[in-house]
Amino acid sequence: xxxxxxxxxxxxxxxxxxxxxxxxxxxxxxxxxxxxxxxxxxxxxxxxxxxxxxxxxxxxxxxxxxxxxxxxxxxxxxxxxxxxxxxxxxxxxxxxxxxxxxxxxxxxxxxxxxxxxxxxxxxxxxxxxxxxxxxxxxxxxxxxxxxxxxxxxxxxxxxxxxxxxxxxxxxxxxxxxxxxxxxxxxxxxxxxxxxxxxxxxxxxxxxxxxxxxxxxxxxxxxxxxxxxxxxxxx
Numbered sequence: 001x002x003x004x005x006x007x008x009x010x011x012x013x014x015x016x017x018x019x020x021x022x023x024x025x026x027x028x029x030x031x032x033x034x035x036x037x038x039x040x041x042x043x044x045x046x047x048x049x050x051x052x053x054x055x056x057x058x059x060x061x062x063x064x065x066x067x068x069x070x071x072x073x074x075x076x077x078x079x080x081x082x083x084x085x086x087x088x089x090x091x092x093x094x095x096x097x098x099x100x101x102x103x104x105x106x107x108x109x110x111x112x113x114x115x116x117x118x119x120x121x122x123x124x125x126x127x128x129x130x131x132x133x134x135x136x137x138x139x140x141x142x143x144x145x146x147x148x149x150x151x152x153x154x155x156x157x158x159x160x161x162x163x164x165x166x167x168x169x170x171x172x173x174x175x176x177x178x179x180x181x182x183x184x185x186x187x188x189x190x191x192x193x194x195x196x197x198x199x200x201x202x203x204x205x206x207x208x209x210x211x212x213x214x215x216x217x218x219x220x221x222x223x224x225x226x227x228x229x230x231x232x233x234x
Contacts, residue, residue: 009076017201099143171227
């Protein structure tokens, strides 16, 4: 049956692919975006996910337009890569506020209605970096590992109420962020992927689609890698 889905950070890359996948299966899809132009074809709400009042307003707008959020995908995220000895406190704090604190705020808002209705699906878009680590990404890795611990703890809290909480862990994915990397760094990362190519965002979206479906009601607290085998053993 069609559900009301909200994709935080749904204006490009993996988030936009997720929004399209959910819409294709018939969901009423809303996306949040912080800047630029919103994607066409979706109910879009401008929102800085680090601001609690903006996040509350976004949920209220979606509820008024499409109905209560039944599927939440937390994809909003940033990087501020640099070695630890040159990383500022703001570099660290901003990444955790955007990637992790926003997940806490969004899930708290979403689960209120899900608990009343006895059904819900939450997926956090983490990263293989959460398990393997990466040079220059102590802040990003900490935020993505935090998402996994958060998801698993919340999964235990709501498991008996018809709500599942899972994470996907994409690896090297063909996004604007990756396109901006120096070519030698891209080649270095690609060499570590057993299948020998980057993921298409639609492949990550398909994993999210499954975890948010009716068929995945017995899967919760899971971390699903979408990384071409790069994270095997982690």
